[in-house]
Amino acid sequence: MTSVCTYCGVGCEIEAIVENNRVTKIKPVKNGISSGGELCIKGRYGFEFLNNRLKEHLISYEFIKKNAEKMPFELQVRLANLYEWDERFYKAPLNLALDIAAWKLKYIIEKHSPKSIAAIGGARTNIESAWLFQHFARNILKTPHVDNCARVCHSPSLSGLKMSIGEGASSVDFDSIFDAETIFVIGSNTTEAHPMVASRIIKAKKRGAKLIVVDVREIPLMKFADISVILPFESNLLFLNAIAKEMIERDLIDKDFINKRCVKFDEYKELMLNDKYDKRFFEKLKGFEKIKEQIEEIAKLITKKTIFAWGLGVTEHIDGTEAVNAISNLAMMSGNFAKGAGVLPLRGQNNVQGACDVGCLPYFLPDYIRPDEEHIGLMTPDVIDEILNGNIKAIINMGEDILHIHPNQNKIHKAFEELEFLMVMEVMPNEITKRADIVFAVKSAYEKSGVYVNAERRLHLSTPLVKSSLPDDWEVVKELANRFGSTLKYEKSEDVFEDCKKEVGRFRGASYERLKQKPLQWPIKEDGSDSPVLHLEKFSTSDGKGHFHYHKYHLRGEVEDILKGKKRWWLNTGRALPQYNNSAQTKPSEKLTSKYDDDILLVNEIHKNEISQKVKLRSKYGESAELKVKFTDKVRPYTLYTTFHFAKNKINYLFGDEADHKVKTARFKAVEVEIINL
Numbered sequence: 001m002t003s004v005c006t007y008c009g010v011g012c013e014i015e016a017i018v019e020n021n022r023v024t025k026i027k028p029v030k031n032g033i034s035s036g037g038e039l040c041i042k043g044r045y046g047f048e049f050l051n052n053r054l055k056e057h058l059i060s061y062e063f064i065k066k067n068a069e070k071m072p073f074e075l076q077v078r079l080a081n082l083y084e085w086d087e088r089f090y091k092a093p094l095n096l097a098l099d100i101a102a103w104k105l106k107y108i109i110e111k112h113s114p115k116s117i118a119a120i121g122g123a124r125t126n127i128e129s130a131w132l133f134q135h136f137a138r139n140i141l142k143t144p145h146v147d148n149c150a151r152v153c154h155s156p157s158l159s160g161l162k163m164s165i166g167e168g169a170s171s172v173d174f175d176s177i178f179d180a181e182t183i184f185v186i187g188s189n190t191t192e193a194h195p196m197v198a199s200r201i202i203k204a205k206k207r208g209a210k211l212i213v214v215d216v217r218e219i220p221l222m223k224f225a226d227i228s229v230i231l232p233f234e235s236n237l238l239f240l241n242a243i244a245k246e247m248i249e250r251d252l253i254d255k256d257f258i259n260k261r262c263v264k265f266d267e268y269k270e271l272m273l274n275d276k277y278d279k280r281f282f283e284k285l286k287g288f289e290k291i292k293e294q295i296e297e298i299a300k301l302i303t304k305k306t307i308f309a310w311g312l313g314v315t316e317h318i319d320g321t322e323a324v325n326a327i328s329n330l331a332m333m334s335g336n337f338a339k340g341a342g343v344l345p346l347r348g349q350n351n352v353q354g355a356c357d358v359g360c361l362p363y364f365l366p367d368y369i370r371p372d373e374e375h376i377g378l379m380t381p382d383v384i385d386e387i388l389n390g391n392i393k394a395i396i397n398m399g400e401d402i403l404h405i406h407p408n409q410n411k412i413h414k415a416f417e418e419l420e421f422l423m424v425m426e427v428m429p430n431e432i433t434k435r436a437d438i439v440f441a442v443k444s445a446y447e448k449s450g451v452y453v454n455a456e457r458r459l460h461l462s463t464p465l466v467k468s469s470l471p472d473d474w475e476v477v478k479e480l481a482n483r484f485g486s487t488l489k490y491e492k493s494e495d496v497f498e499d500c501k502k503e504v505g506r507f508r509g510a511s512y513e514r515l516k517q518k519p520l521q522w523p524i525k526e527d528g529s530d531s532p533v534l535h536l537e538k539f540s541t542s543d544g545k546g547h548f549h550y551h552k553y554h555l556r557g558e559v560e561d562i563l564k565g566k567k568r569w570w571l572n573t574g575r576a577l578p579q580y581n582n583s584a585q586t587k588p589s590e591k592l593t594s595k596y597d598d599d600i601l602l603v604n605e606i607h608k609n610e611i612s613q614k615v616k617l618r619s620k621y622g623e624s625a626e627l628k629v630k631f632t633d634k635v636r637p638y639t640l641y642t643t644f645h646f647a648k649n650k651i652n653y654l655f656g657d658e659a660d661h662k663v664k665t666a667r668f669k670a671v672e673v674e675i676i677n678l
């Protein structure tokens with residue numbers, strides 16, 4: 001059986017050994033295009049969840065208690081088919097669960113309005129389900145509120161790149177890394193979060209490419225780097241602008257490219273030359289003085305054929321969109337788009353690129369068509385506020401654990417108490433299923449067919465490794481839609497894909513037949529030819545030009561502390577190789593959990609005498625649970641790092657609503673905390 005790994009945005013091709021409808025082993029596919037013929041441990045061992053997954057459709061006792069009397073008589077009669085399942089839920093036959101969910105959604109629309117419903121999810125399932133989900137919300141329920149976990153992730157990459165080059169996705173394929181002379185990685189813990197991309201970077205480095213790695217702590221990829229830059233928290237824009245100014249001052253820019261391919265450079269140059277936050281500023285930052293020389297070196301190195309790769313260390317900040325613009329400015333100034341290099345935002349989820357492509361965003365319809373003003377929906381953080389304001393009454397959720405992984409959990413938990421209806425489609429029990437009124441147990445990627453779009457814009461056709469009688473997400477959505485009077489006749493996921501394609505021009509030349517032969521990168525033309533590299537001759541903006549945008553850095557946070565000699569604790573959060581996001585699917589694998597089974601707090605060794613082995617963290621928004629401490633030299637004094645994989649640790653209770661100015665991606669990479677020794 002060959003298929004695609006269900007975890008990260010690398011989209012590795014996998015081969016499974018199956019005995020008696022059970023996966024016993026997963027191996028890499030030898031000539032895997034995206035995997036490069038290797039797999040990380042999640043790909044190899046992350047299949048145990050199949051034996052621990054949700055198998056029943058559930059309806060809570062409380063929901064029935066509150067709603068039974070309001071139901072039409074014929075539905076009330078059928079409640080006799082509910083069976084007690086655990087302390088919170090009945091188990092329900094699929095058709096009954098569908099009828100009740102459809103009845104409740106209609107009830108809410110009538111009692112309140114269509115816009116009192118929000119639909120959230122889509123990045124973990126296939127594009128068939130993601131597309132039908134947003135179609136159902138927009139065209140059948142008639143609510144504009146559609147969003148996915150790109151909100152807490154790479155939305156700033158989409159918004160920043162769209163403004164500058166017209167397309168919010170990678171300009172290259174992963175294998176372009178082998179042709180790059182310089183690889184510039186910023187805010188991406190590539191070895192742990194995109195292991196098979198890291199593997200290519202390390203190979204390219206060994207073949208002679210120069211590697212620049214920029215983070216706020218020492219990450220594993222730095223072992224291979226020619227230049228490792230350790231920045232203070234929240235200083236990406238400062239650093240990136242300083243490189244741009246250095247390039248302008250030293251005349252390291254590609255004037256031909258700028259003249260022919262870009263607009264607004266003169267204006268940008270003028271502002272940049274007057275920017276006081278340049279390389280000299282770092283001389284004033286105690287402990288970071290050498291960054292000035294590093295900037296001088298980097299400005300020269302990126303005039304070569306360079307790929308700029310980045311992750312959440314760039315986007316999960318209040319100036320994420322601005323910093324993405326700043327990266328794009330560097331890629332344009334150095335003429336790198338004409339060289340077949342350019343930008344590689346390392347999108348995270350197996351189908352987050354696809355969910356965005358097919359319109360699971362409040363401000364884009366399928367294929368990034370902008371809806372008119374009245375059809376623009378709310379972003380998830382605004383949905384939360386509107387629940388509290390009494391305007392959103394119901395959420396339908398497809399594989400996004402909002403009650404674990406979004407910021408400001410005290411507020412979100414309070415808001416969810418107010419919801420009149422929460423419907424969840426899930427593979428695993430998690431924080432949001434615990435609170436749901438109705439849970440549809442749906443097929444996981446290893447149990448169904450469907451197309452997933454990875455971080456290099458590549459469409460993979462995923463095929464089932466094992467059989468399951470549960471529905472796919474799109475089947476639940478189809479059945480609900482038909483209870484609203486639609487006549488959707490889809491029998492298999494391919495039928496949905498064919499309809500989706502009609503609205504998503506970039507997938508036009510793709511078909512299951514073609515994808516079976518070879519995964520393809522969008523845009524895919526009618527004749528089946530695809531696009532490994534974008535923007536070689538023109539950009540995707542309406543005028544075909546690259547647009548320079550200048551954004552001023554604003555002094556704040558740790559940088560300000562350093563200037564003023566102030567000591568505060570700053571917490572940064574991210575990932576560990578063996579676990580995946582809410583860990584629902586990775587936790588059941590002994591092989592993975594034996595390597596990492598708790599969110600450990602990393603603290604610099606110099607604090608050994610003042611910090612105990614167990615602590616709690618407190619911020620102005622909330623408190624974590626008890627955390628184990630590990631002392632290390634990999635994080636700097638007064639800075640902390642932890643993962644957020646285990647809900648019990650309540651890490652996301654520490655964050656507030658601070659977020660990217662433009663698209664509200666949470667500031668997960670910096671929050672001031674207090675340490676409580678236990």
Ligand SMILES: Nc1nc2c(c(=O)[nH]1)N[C@H]1C(S)=C(S)[C@@H](COP(=O)(O)OP(=O)(O)OC[C@H]3O[C@@H](n4cnc5c(=O)[nH]c(N)nc54)[C@H](O)[C@@H]3O)O[C@H]1N2
Nearest residue numbers: 008187188189193234311312313348574575577580581669
């Ligand atoms: N093993 C594993 N892999 C995953 C996931 C997982 O949960 N586990 N999740 C997937 C998902 S959804 C995503 S989006 C990707 C995310 O992949 P990455 O983007 O690599 O994610 P993080 O580890 O959250 O953060 C990356 C780095 O940013 C650094 N950083 C923090 N603040 C700053 C800053 O101000 N400046 C700079 N330059 N760096 C900073 C952090 O120290 C960290 O090393 O991973 C995907 N892959």
Ligand SMILES: Nc1nc2c(c(=O)[nH]1)N[C@H]1C(S)=C(S)[C@@H](COP(=O)(O)OP(=O)(O)OC[C@H]3O[C@@H](n4cnc5c(=O)[nH]c(N)nc54)[C@H](O)[C@@H]3O)O[C@H]1N2
Nearest residue numbers: 124125149153399400401405425428573581582584644668
């Ligand atoms: N502190 C902190 N918090 C963060 C981040 C951070 O860096 N720091 N990163 C943020 C980022 S980048 C992201 S993307 C989010 C990720 O958080 P989530 O979006 O919640 O992502 P996952 O945990 O990957 O997946 C959610 C659920 O999808 C389910 N699922 C898997 N496959 C399917 C399917 O086919 N259908 C359905 N219906 N469900 C399925 C899984 O069982 C899982 O419970 O976390 C964010 N939270």
Ligand code: SF4
Nearest residue numbers: 005008011012040043
């Ligand atoms: S790199 Fe990502 S896609 Fe590849 S095996 Fe690991 S988790 Fe799966």
Ligand SMILES: [Mo]
Nearest residue numbers: 153154348349
């Ligand atoms: Mo993500």
